Amino acid sequence: xxxxxxxxxxxxxxxxxxxxxxxxxxxxxxxxxxxxxxxxxxxxxxxxxxxxxxxxxxxxxxxxxxxxxxxxxxxxxxxxxxxxxx
Amino acid sequence: xxxxxxxxxxxxxxxxxxxxxxxxxxxxxxxxxxxxxxxxxxxxxxxxxxxxxxxxxxxxxxxxxxxxxxxxxxxxxxxxxxxxxxxxxxxxxxxxxxxxxxxxxxxxxxxxxxxxxxxxxxxxxxxxxxxxxxxxxxxxxxxxxxxxxxxxxxxxxxxxxxxxxxxxxxxxxxxxxxxxxxxxxxxxxxxxxxxxxxxxxxxxxxxxxxxxxxxxxxx
Numbered sequence: 001x002x003x004x005x006x007x008x009x010x011x012x013x014x015x016x017x018x019x020x021x022x023x024x025x026x027x028x029x030x031x032x033x034x035x036x037x038x039x040x041x042x043x044x045x046x047x048x049x050x051x052x053x054x055x056x057x058x059x060x061x062x063x064x065x066x067x068x069x070x071x072x073x074x075x076x077x078x079x080x081x082x083x084x085x086x
Numbered sequence: 087x088x089x090x091x092x093x094x095x096x097x098x099x100x101x102x103x104x105x106x107x108x109x110x111x112x113x114x115x116x117x118x119x120x121x122x123x124x125x126x127x128x129x130x131x132x133x134x135x136x137x138x139x140x141x142x143x144x145x146x147x148x149x150x151x152x153x154x155x156x157x158x159x160x161x162x163x164x165x166x167x168x169x170x171x172x173x174x175x176x177x178x179x180x181x182x183x184x185x186x187x188x189x190x191x192x193x194x195x196x197x198x199x200x201x202x203x204x205x206x207x208x209x210x211x212x213x214x215x216x217x218x219x220x221x222x223x224x225x226x227x228x229x230x231x232x233x234x235x236x237x238x239x240x241x242x243x244x245x246x247x248x249x250x251x252x253x254x255x256x257x258x259x260x261x262x263x264x265x266x267x268x269x270x271x272x273x274x275x276x277x278x279x280x281x282x283x284x285x286x287x288x289x290x291x292x293x294x295x296x297x298x299x300x301x302x303x304x305x
Contacts, residue, residue, distance in 0.1 A: 017191050017193060017233060019195030022195065068144070068152075069144070071145055071148070071181070071188055073188040074190050
């Protein structure tokens with residue numbers, strides 16, 4: 001069975017506080033980057049999953065997001081799957 | 087016979103001894119429920135205390151929800167057993183979907199550790215049945231993620247069904263509708279961010295938490 005690498009990006013839903021992002025945004029002008037806005041901090045989860053094909057790998061990882069990797073009340077997620085080439 | 091109160095202990099829980107002490111002071115019989123054992127040991131009520139269960143990895147309460155004891159706690163709650171989640175315990179109960187909504191980071195990005203005033207908004211729950219409606223209680227908070235959030239429909243239901251148990255008189259953390267604690271439909275599961283066990287004796291600065299713990303023992 002082929003192995004797929006999945007990358008899960010978890011982000012705050014709009015309107016949910018992102019104090020880490022806000023802090024980074026306030027710090028960047030000190031380095032001269034005064035043209036920065038909309039800094040958002042999220043989480044990335046990378047994992048390998050054995051599955052018959054990319055579609056079923058994608059589906060499984062989305063299930064994992066619903067059950068554990070993200071909290072749909074406050075977070076959104078995107079899943080990207082690619083086959084690992086030996 | 088004194089009421090047996092199960093106190094859940096996850097790796098990273100750090101308020102269980104405070105709860106044990108407070109329950110004992112009130113004549114209850116506390117019993118630690120280890121997270122790896124899928125049983126509530128026949129206790130009369132369950133407290134999920136504060137701390138950093140499973141290190142709060144991923145999200146607060148996210149991993150704790152899958153501890154074997156939570157299956158037993160969910161069954162206990164479904165059968166009408168009184169369950170109270172305090173602070174991290176509240177976060178665990180939302181992740182376990184025993185209570186709606188979620189706790190996000192405090193507005194203002196500050197960790198908050200101080201005594202606040204709570205107003206009792208309903209007296210028909212496992213945690214407030216001995217309190218008076220509108221009673222103001224001085225109880226400590228100690229959290230970074232206590233900012234309650236839920237969608238508009240959920241908030242409308244919580245209000246319509248009188249499920250907002252306690253509100254902050256002065257909102258410290260940005261919580262939606264000043265919510266400090268809520269209950270489930272059955273009113274037997276309550277979660278709140280403030281720590282009643284830390285206000286269980288005058289020597290601690292307040293004994294206002296006693297009425298809550300007495301309510302739990304009476305539930």
